[in-house]
Amino acid sequence: MSDRHFELPAHPNLDYYRKRAKHLRHAYAAGDTAAEARVADVLGARERFLLSDAQFVLAQEHGFRSWAEFRAHVESRAEDRPVSRLTGVRPGIYASMAGTLLAELRRGDPGALRRLRAYVPRHATATSAATAELRDARLIIARELGFPTWRELVSFTEKSRLDLGERREERRRLHREAEALLAGDADRLAALTAGQAGTLLHMLACPETIPGVRLGKALGVPRAAVEVLLGKATDLTLPLTWAARSGRVEFVRLLLDAGADPGVRTWGGTPLENAVHHGNTEVVDLLAARGIVPGALWTYAACGRLDLVRACFDADGGLRPDAARARPDLADTGAGFPSRLPPTDDPAEIVGEAFVHACQHGRIEVVRWFLDHGVHPDVAPYLGRTGLHWAIPGGHPHVVRLLLERGADPSIRDDLLRTDAGGWLNMIFTARPHDPVARRLHELIGSG
Structure with a gap:
């Protein structure tokens, strides 16, 4: 795409x-x-x-x-078009979202008013949303998804559904070739077109796209067969992005060695942004070794680069302007979250974003540095999720311990799931309650 x-x-x-x-x-x-x-x-x-x-x-x-x-x-201004993250969603879904948003605007919801002021220029200074219309709500939804108008969102959505159907049909037709990939049949794979090779690489980037196979951090198929596909495909951007968001560590390594560009933005962000948002720390480390793109406070923190984090502040402790040239939005990379409220220019919010992503990836030295410089351990810059909420899914007891020692409150509930730290722990480790990490986290949160 x-x-x-x-x-x-x-x-x-x-x-x-x-x-x-x-x-x-x-x-x-x-x-x-x-x-x-x-x-x-x-x-x-x-x-x-x-x-x-x-x-x-x-x-x-x-x-x-x-x-x-x-x-x-x-x-x-020169308007640069952001990346779309649509994947076959029906236009009616977005129409329903607009209707819900209009109801929120009409009842005076503060967050809805903030979105109206941010995305509809004629309401930029509005103090009330009482006069908002359906077309305003539609424009907000379109702008949050990266489109300048509602019409272009609907048009692109319809085309994306057609494209998705075509991709699914192409995958169905490549069933035998997928079997050849699993069996390491390099001769059969060598007969594929560049487009077919690219489709198979995309399938290999996702955990369950190949029928009957569950792929993880290991490559999962014969390396020689993958190298045949890498030699034939002309575009490795999409496979790299999906491998990054899926945590396919060894496949990411192969794609990078084959020349895949980690700096290209597609499907809502760079491969690094996808890996950060999906909590794939090993992939984050691989990509960061090739270059941190985009370079901003929150990505430096997620990568554990304390030297770069420090460089985002001037001698007086003020945040440098280029530290916030890119801002995180989990909705961009399909991590299952709604679009955040429009971010502000408040330095505390920008620092809070970096802090929670450092917690998410277990970057304890960065977390400690932020705490030592006045960041509150319960800061929740978006979705109401504190550092504890972010540290638990990745299984980072050392970060959880530090946060609790600095006064973090495990009873705080996030805005989306309305769940406290203990609830997050039960939810994440429900299938493996006897995991040593889970036990340690239970002990820490219980005592906290």
Whole structure:
């Protein structure tokens, strides 16, 4: 999948939108039903539809009061399109999300108002969401998913579902080739096309994509057969990203040795971001050895690079501006979380993000450094999850002990699952309650 949205250039300029307005006017005049629906959504029924009207529709679709405001916005910045993370979700799901959000806006939910102000320019200074409309809620959902308008979100969603169906059919057709991969049949694999080799590598990157096989940190198939596929495939970006998010340590190592670029963003982030968000510390270490991308306070902390963490602060202890050039969002990499509320520029929030990811990956020296410099052990920059919540899934008793010693409260419940530290422990280790790590964590949290 491309890392750009299908119908937008990487850096659209005003001429692009002028042409889109002209196209809308001509389509409306020709009786195009989609164009008529767009116009009706903003202007209602129209006997005359001028170019200025088309420009106004585009501005409104992007959340602006007027074409003049929209034009000024486009001319003031080059808009780089973020990566989509859609995987075949029906448009109706997003419509339902927009309806729920509209209800939250109408009842004055503070978080919903914060989202409205962040993503709908004409409401940027609003103190109340009472006048918000359905199209505003839709625009918020689209912007949180990386799309400039609702229309483009729906269009891309429909295409992504078709693409997903095609990929599933391709995997079904490659059933025998998958068997050849498992058996190490290099001769059969050598006859594949570059596209087929890439599909098999993508399948190998996921724990259960190959029928009847559960893959883990080990490669799980004959290395020589994988090397045949690596020699034929032309794009290793997607396999690397999925291997990183799946914790396929040895496969990540092979992909990197074969020349896969760890700095490419796809499916919501770089391979490193995917590995960090999914808690795959061994993969994080592998990727960090090749370069930390993106370079920011939270990634340095997740990688355990205390030297780089320190370098994010000036001599007076202030946070340097480039420390926050990238911000984490678990929804970007499909870790099963909703989009966070729009992040603020508050240095305490930025530091808190780095702190919890250091806890997540067991980087005790970084955690201790933050605590020594005034970070509260119960800081919860998003999802209401404290350092304890983050440290438990990875099985980091040394971090849990340190947090408790510094006053962390194990009774705090997160915002999403409404579960305290003990509940998280039971949930994560329910299938292996006698695990030595689980026992140690129980002892620590119980005494805490």
